[in-house]
Amino acid sequence: MSEFLAQPAPQAPPxxxxxxxxxxxxxxASGRDEKGALLTDGRKIADLGPRLFNDGAxxxxxxxxxxxxxxxxxxxxxxxxxxEPGHEHxxxxxxxxxxxxxxxxxxxxxxxxxxxxxxxxALVHFIERRARETAIVRIHAIAAxxxxxxxxxxxxxxxxxxxxxxxxxxxxxxxSSSLVMRRALSYATTFGALVIQHAExxxxxxxxxxxxxxxxxxxxLAGIPNASESIIVERDIRLAEITGGRYHxxxxxxxxxxxxxxxxxARGLPVTAEAAPHHxxxxxxxxxxxxxxxxxxxxxxxxxxxxxxxxxxxxxxxDVIATDxxxxxxxxxxxxxxxxxxxxxxxxxxxxxxxxxxHNRHMALLDVLAAMTARPAALLxxxxxxxAKGAPAxxxxxxxxxxxxxxxxxxxxxxxxxxxxGRPVQGHALxxxxxxxTVFRRDD
Ligand code: DOR
Numbered sequence: 001m002s003e004f005l006a007q008p009a010p011q012a013p014p015x016x017x018x019x020x021x022x023x024x025x026x027x028x029a030s031g032r033d034e035k036g037a038l039l040t041d042g043r044k045i046a047d048l049g050p051r052l053f054n055d056g057a058x059x060x061x062x063x064x065x066x067x068x069x070x071x072x073x074x075x076x077x078x079x080x081x082x083x084e085p086g087h088e089h090x091x092x093x094x095x096x097x098x099x100x101x102x103x104x105x106x107x108x109x110x111x112x113x114x115x116x117x118x119x120x121x122a123l124v125h126f127i128e129r130r131a132r133e134t135a136i137v138r139i140h141a142i143a144a145x146x147x148x149x150x151x152x153x154x155x156x157x158x159x160x161x162x163x164x165x166x167x168x169x170x171x172x173x174x175x176s177s178s179l180v181m182r183r184a185l186s187y188a189t190t191f192g193a194l195v196i197q198h199a200e201x202x203x204x205x206x207x208x209x210x211x212x213x214x215x216x217x218x219x220x221l222a223g224i225p226n227a228s229e230s231i232i233v234e235r236d237i238r239l240a241e242i243t244g245g246r247y248h249x250x251x252x253x254x255x256x257x258x259x260x261x262x263x264x265x266a267r268g269l270p271v272t273a274e275a276a277p278h279h280x281x282x283x284x285x286x287x288x289x290x291x292x293x294x295x296x297x298x299x300x301x302x303x304x305x306x307x308x309x310x311x312x313x314x315x316x317x318x319d320v321i322a323t324d325x326x327x328x329x330x331x332x333x334x335x336x337x338x339x340x341x342x343x344x345x346x347x348x349x350x351x352x353x354x355x356x357x358x359h360n361r362h363m364a365l366l367d368v369l370a371a372m373t374a375r376p377a378a379l380l381x382x383x384x385x386x387x388a389k390g391a392p393a394x395x396x397x398x399x400x401x402x403x404x405x406x407x408x409x410x411x412x413x414x415x416x417x418x419x420x421x422g423r424p425v426q427g428h429a430l431x432x433x434x435x436x437x438t439v440f441r442r443d444d
Contacts, residue, residue, distance in 0.1 A: 003440070003441050003443065004098060004101065004136065004439065004440055005437075005438045005439060005440065005441055006136050006434070006437050006438065006439040008094075008132065008133055008134050008135055008136055014042035014043050014435075014436065015040070015042060015043070015435070015436040015437045016042075016061075016062060017039060017040065017041045017042075017046070017060070017061045017062065018039070018040045018061065018062045018063075018064060018433075018436065019037060019038075019039050019053055019057040019058075019061045019062070019063045019064065020037060020038045020039075020040075020064045020066050020071055020395070020397070021037045021053055021057060021063060021064070021065055021066065022035075022037070022065050022066050022067060022068055023035070023036060023037060023038060023066035023068070023069065023070070023071035023397070024066075024068060024069065024070045024071065025037075025038060025048060025049075025050075025071055025387060026070050026071065026072040026365065026366060026369055026387075027072070027073065027386055027387035027388070028072075028073075028366045028367070028369045028370035028373055028374045028386075029073075029370075029373070029374040029385065029386035029387075029388070030386070030387070030388065031366065032387065033365070033366055034050050035050060035068075036048060036049050036050040036051070036052060037049070037052040037053045037057075038052070038071060038387065038395075039052065039053075039061070040393035040395075040433070040436045041436070042393075042436055043392060043393055043435040043436045043437075044390055044391065044392060044393055044436065045387060045388060045389060045390065045391050045392075045393050046389065047389060048387055048388075048389070064397075064431070066397055069397055069398060069399050069400070069430060070365075070397070070398050070399075070400050071387075071395060071396075071397050072369050072373065072387070072395070072396055072398070073106075073369075073373040073374070073384065073385045073386050073387055073391075073394060073395065073396070074104065074105065074106025074107065074137075074373075074384070074385075074394035074395055074396050074432060074433065074434065075103070075104050075105045075106065075107075075350065075351065075372045075373060075396055076105070076106070076107040076108070076372060076373055076376040076377055076380075076382070076384065076385050077100065077105045077107070077108045077109070077322055077323050077325065077346075077347065077350065077372070077376075078108075078109045078167070078274065078320060078322045078376040078379065078380055079109065079111065079171070079196075079250060079251065079274060079276070079322035079323060079324050079325070080096065080100075080108045080109065080110050080111065080322075080323060080324075080325040080346075080347065081110065081111050081113065081172075081324075081325060081326045081327065081343070082096040082108075082110040082111075082114075082139070082325075083096075083114065083327060084096075084114065084127075084130060085114050085115060085116065085123075085126065086114045086115025086116065087114070087115065089329055089414070090327045090328055090329050090332075090414060090415050091327040091413060091414045091415060092134070092414070093110075093127070093130045093131050093134050093135045093139055094134040094135060094136075095412065095413060095414045096108070096110075096135075096139075096325070096327075096347065096413065097131075097134070097135035097136045097137045097139065098136065098412040098413075098440075099325075099345070099347040099348050099411060099412045099413035100137045100347045101136050101137055101412075101432045101434075101439045101440035102347075102348055102411075102412045102429065102432070102440055102442075103347045103348040103349070103350050103351055103429060104350075104351045104396035104398055104429030104432055105137060105347055105350065105396075105432075106137050106138060106384070106394040106395070106396065106432060106433070106434045107137065107138040107139075107140070107377075107382065107384050107385075107394065108137065108138070108139050108140070108325075108347075109139075109140045109141070109142050109166050109167060109376075109380060110127065110139055110140070110141055110142065111142055111169060111171045111172065112141070112142055112143055112144040112149070112169065112170075112171070113149060113170075113171060113172040113173070117144050117147075117148050117149050118141050118142070118143050118144060118165075119143060119144035119146075119147050119148060119149070119155045119160075120155075120156075120160075121156070121159055121160060121163040123141070123143075124141045124143060124160055124163040124164050124165050125163060125164075127139065127140075127141040128141070128164055136434065136439040136440075137432075137434050137439065138384070138394070138434065140164065140165075140166040140380065140382070141164065141165050141166070142165060142166060142167045142168065142169050142171075142196065143155060143157070143160040143161075143165035143167075143168055144168065144169070144170055145157075145168045145169060145170045145175055145180075145184045145195065146170055146175065146180060146184075149170045149172070149173050151170065151173065151174075151175055151176055151177060151180060152177070152180065154180065154183055154184055154187060155168070157184070157187050157188060157191070157193060158187075158190065158191055161191050161193050165193075166194075166380040166381065166382065167193065167194040167195075167196050167248070167379075167380060168184065168188065168193055168194065168195050168196065169195070169196035169197070169198065169250065170198060171196065171198045171250055172198060172297070173198060174197065174198045174199060174200045174201070174202065174232060175197060176201070176202060176232075178235060178239065181195075181197070181235075181236060181239055182239045182242070182243060184245070185236075185239050185240055185243040185244075185245025185246075185247060186243040186245060188245045188246065189243060189244050189245050189246075192246065192381075193246065194246045194248050194379055194380065195245055195246060195247055195248065196248045196249075196250050197232065197233075197236055197247065197248070197249055197250060198250050198251070198297075199229045199230075199232040199233045199236070199249055199250070199252075199257065199298075200224075200228050200229060200232060200297065200298065201227070201228045201229075201231050201232050204224070204225055204227060204228040204231065205224045205228045206222070207222050207338070208221075208222045208223050208224035208225075208228075208299075209221055209222060209224075209295065209299075209337060209338045210222075210223060210224065210284060210287060210295065210299045210300070210337070211223060211224060211226075211284040211299045211300060211301045211302060212224055212225040212226075213284065213302050214302075215284045215285060215287060215302075216284075219287065219290065219337075221337060221338065222338070224298070224299055226254040226255070226256050226257075226301065226305065227256070228298075229252070229253060229254045229256070229257045229298055230254055230256035230257040230260060233249055233252075233256075233257040233260045233261065234260050236249075237260060237261075237264045237269060237271055240264070240269055240270055240271055241264075241267075241269055244270065245270065246270045246272075247269075247270060247271050247272070248271075248272045248273065248274065248379065249261060249271075249272070249273040249274070250274060250322075250324070251274065251275065251276045251279065251298060251322070251324045252273045252274065252275050252279070252309065252312070252318060253275075253279045253298040253299070253300075253301050253305060253309065254298075254301055254305045254308070255304055255305045255307075255308030257273075258273070258308045258309060258311070258312040258317050258318065259308070259317075261273045261312070261317050261318070262312065262315070262317035265316075265317065272319045272320070272379060273312070273317065273318045273319060273320070274318065274319065274320035274321065274322040274376075275309045275312065275313060275318045275320075275321060275322075276321075276322060276323055276324040276346065277321065277323065277346060277349065277350060277353035277354060278296065278300060278324075278344060278346070278353075278419070278420075279298075279300070279301065279305075279306065279309050280306060280309045280310050280313065280357070281353050281356060281420075282294065282300050282306070282419065283300055283301060283302055283303045283305075283306045284299065284300040284301060284302055286300055286419050287300065287337075290336075290337045291419060292333045292334070292335065292337055292340035293333060293344060293417050293418060293419045293421075294344075294419040295333075295337060295340050295341075295342055295343075296324070296326065296342045296343050296344055297342040297343070310357065310362055313357065313362070313363065313371065314362055314363055314367075318371075319371065319375045319379065320371050320372070320375050320376045320379065321350070321354050321368075321371040321372050322372075322376065323346030323347055323349075323350050324343070324344075324346060325345055325346040325347045325413075326342065326343025326344060326345065326346075326417075327343070327345050327413055327414060327415030327417065328341045328343055328415055328417045329414075329415060330416075333417050343417065344417050344418050344419060344420075345411065345413045345415050345416070345417055345418050346418075347413065348411050348412065348413065349406055349418060349420050349425075350372070351372075351396075351398060351427055351428070351429055352404075352406070352425035352426060352427045352428065353420070353425065354368050354371070354372060355368065355400065355425075355426060355427035356425070356426075358400075359426050359427075365400070373385040373386070374386055392435060393433060393435060393436040394433065394434055394435065395431075395432070395433040396429055396431070396432055396433075397429070397430045397431040397432075397433075398427060398428060398429045398430055399427065399428050399430055400426075400427050401426055401427065402426065402427060402428045403424065403425070403426050404424075404425060404426075404428055405422060405423065405424050405425070406418070406420045406421055406422065406423045406425060407421065407422070408421040428442065429442065430442050
């Protein structure tokens with residue numbers, strides 16, 4: 001059994017003091033990994049450390065015994081599609097936030113490919129208001145780079161940033177024109193905004209629907225070559241160099257693009273990247289017998305690229321793990337492979353899939369967590385993602401080793417499109433705290 005313990009209630013009084021005792025405190029921002037306790041007071045972290053409450057918690061404080069489990073900053077997912085407004089039958093801010101809370105995610109940034117597109121300050125305000133009224137985790141809007149995602153006319157990025165947009169992207173579609181991308185990066189420098197690219201050359205992808213290679217040939221499906229991604233990444237890096245704009249590659253999937261980002265970083269360019277769990281946990285063989293739940297953009301790649309994404313996360317070429325949570329209903333997925341919608345849900349599988357990098361001894365635990373806390377917070381300029389006195393009390397308590405099996409029927413998202421159904425994993429969120437208030441608790 002699990003429970004959602006908070007309703008969105010903007011006017012609710014701040015929560016009382018809560019002592020989290022008997023915890024393994026994990027804070028990637030400071031390198032802290034030690035046994036101890038943490039005190040929240042209202043919406044903030046009041047104190048933490050190995051000696052806190054050694055003589056017992058003070059009177060009048062609610063005590064949560066963490067049972068020795070990991071207490072970390074709540075996860076930040078900087079790439080989700082919440083489908084509101086326009087496609088509420090697939091997801092809403094409310095259902096997406098329930099899925100997030102169940103997955104240990106306390107902050108999300110939602111992509112603008114909604115209907116209408118988030119390309120106007122009224123839409124940024126709409127997301128903020130709906131989040132306040134209906135969501136139990138924090139939600140920030142990413143606004144479009146071009147009006148209507150048309151790839152031609154830039155949005156009013158300055159005004160959108162002022163209204164609260166935390167980044168800019170036409171995700172779902174690339175900014176194909178070099179000129180438009182140059183102008184976007186240049187414009188973004190005036191207010192330090194992050195420009196997030198869905199890196200794909202549509203002329204090379206053409207009518208491809210999966211990775212180009214052996215599996216596509218065997219299945220008789222048209223392929224998308226690695227170069228479709230890496231050509232755009234290489235081009236954009238050059239544009240970031242001449243403009244000084246902050247450039248971020250969304251859902252990086254190919255060995256060549258990872259290497260391009262690595263080289264750009266070595267040259268000191270303002271270039272960053274994120275990888276989605278499916279691109280390091282699966283390769284294109286997961287499509288098996290035309291499984292449309294394994295169809296997404298960019299597609300699952302071959303084993304060499306999957307390993308390159310793992311290497312990129314290990315050596316820091318890739319900064320962030322983000323889900324690209326892309327809910328779709330049955331009607332959009334129960335179609336011949338070439339016609340099915342792109343995307344998989346990810347909020348409720350993020351933590352255990354990311355922890356595979358730790359359990360498989362690829363990465364240290366704090367490094368895995370940094371990619372989902374301190375680093376996305378820094379990229380989006382958000383004051384969350386760390387365990388520190390005075391910081392917002394956004395927390396996830398998780399059992400690092402607990403074995404379980406992913407079961408899409410138990411998802412809280414409105415959609416079930418995941419290729420991970422039935423996968424045995426290790427590590428589960430037990431409790432999620434947003435602004436000092438427990439919003440989710442897993443009791444089973
Ligand atoms: O697989 C994907 N689905 N990739 C994207 O870039 C867009 C997303 C969606 O909106 O469904």
